[in-house]
Amino acid sequence: MFHEMPVRTRRRSELVDITADIQAIVERSGVKDGLCHLFVPHTTAAITINEKADPDVRRDIGETLSKMVPEGGGYLHAEGNSDAHVKSTLVGVSAFVPVRDGDIVLGTWQAVFFCEFDGPRTRSCLVRVMNTG
Amino acid sequence: MFHEMPVRTRRRSELVDITADIQAIVERSGVKDGLCHLFVPHTTAAITINEKADPDVRRDIGETLSKMVPEGGGYLHAEGNSDAHVKSTLVGVSAFVPVRDGDIVLGTWQAVFFCEFDGPRTRSCLVRVMNTG
Amino acid sequence: MFHEMPVRTRRRSELVDITADIQAIVERSGVKDGLCHLFVPHTTAAITINEKADPDVRRDIGETLSKMVPEGGGYLHAEGNSDAHVKSTLVGVSAFVPVRDGDIVLGTWQAVFFCEFDGPRTRSCLVRVMNTG
Numbered sequence A, B, C: 001m002f003h004e005m006p007v008r009t010r011r012r013s014e015l016v017d018i019t020a021d022i023q024a025i026v027e028r029s030g031v032k033d034g035l036c037h038l039f040v041p042h043t044t045a046a047i048t049i050n051e052k053a054d055p056d057v058r059r060d061i062g063e064t065l066s067k068m069v070p071e072g073g074g075y076l077h078a079e080g081n082s083d084a085h086v087k088s089t090l091v092g093v094s095a096f097v098p099v100r101d102g103d104i105v106l107g108t109w110q111a112v113f114f115c116e117f118d119g120p121r122t123r124s125c126l127v128r129v130m131n132t133g
Helices: A019-029 A055-068 A082-091 B019-029 B055-068 B082-091 C019-029 C055-068 C082-091
Strands: A002-008 A014-017 A034-039 A045-051 A094-100 A110-116 A122-131 B002-008 B014-017 B034-039 B045-051 B094-100 B110-116 B122-131 C002-008 C014-017 C034-039 C045-051 C094-100 C110-116 C122-131
Touching: A002 A019, A014 A055, A019 A034, A019 A110, A019 A122, A034 C094, A045 A055, A045 A082, A045 A094, A045 B082, A055 A082, A055 B082, A082 A110, A082 B082, A082 C045, A082 C055, A082 C082, A094 B034, A094 B094, A094 C094, A110 A122, B002 B019, B014 B055, B019 B034, B019 B110, B019 B122, B045 B055, B045 B082, B045 B094, B045 C082, B055 B082, B055 C082, B082 B110, B082 C082, B094 C034, B094 C094, B110 B122, C002 C019, C014 C055, C019 C034, C019 C110, C019 C122, C045 C055, C045 C082, C045 C094, C055 C082, C082 C110, C110 C122
Parallel strands: none
Antiparallel strands: A002 A122, A014 A110, A034 A094, A034 A122, A045 A110, B002 B122, B014 B110, B034 B094, B034 B122, B045 B110, C002 C122, C014 C110, C034 C094, C034 C122, C045 C110
């Protein structure tokens, strides 16, 4: 029930749709009613649920976050990626998706996005599917 | 145990106190010790837990978010509600409230707020009460 | 399984590493595989998971939040701590940490931080360790 899913990112800042992978893990788990917990074990990445229909939405999210938290912003941390750490805390490293009748439950326009803020890298996302009875 | 709760919003941006509805669903569930999971199946709304005593706090939250993420901010997405999508990702579409002795557990000043960022609309919030043994 | 953990903060704005306390509570719970839920019952504090190695990262997070949400920002709420309420909603009052083989599971650089935004105060964090089977 505890799955480590690799996620390959291709740019410094990017939202990657991982909905199909989550659905496949939930199906294999055999859990019918419960919750799927997603956890990002990184400090410069995050996870969010937002619109999938128009790819411009995910670009607007990424660019607005970069306006709010500029890359070179007079930070103390010497590695030059403090902006990515701040974005990770703003968006959060955990998400939950309801599971009903063996499927993930999302709104019509929703998808699950892995948020890369300091890529490109090979990342991972920990997934656990829980039966809630 | 899986409940779809309607939420009616009346303005474009608004925080609606849904604490009493959550408490009623928890009572009806019969769960004594566990967690209540709230999930917003929308991409321009969110959920947060913050102060209920002074209504000015929720107004300050809404207005500060609007200063950080302006409505007309040079976005790519053509529908004119990119600000609402970004706010949804910043605040988040999921929340959990502890349940103890059949009641939700919140701090003295806390309430659960449905956050509308692109209303007015009829929205919904998915609620699941889990027994954690 | 429901633990109220005190947290002492020493400045107005501060990120306090509570990872060791969480790990101790998980060990005492006897839960081998599951999730640890952390809930902050305050409206001017929050919880996040971010980098522990370089203390400058947590300072950058605190200072960047203060630039985004200034302390004196023309708020309605008369208590002078609206910035702390907004930060609490941006960062969030809940976090989950996976538990595997009796230990919390975090990435190499991750730690759990209690975020004080209106201290110094004696705060608390509610902790529940759940068996997910």
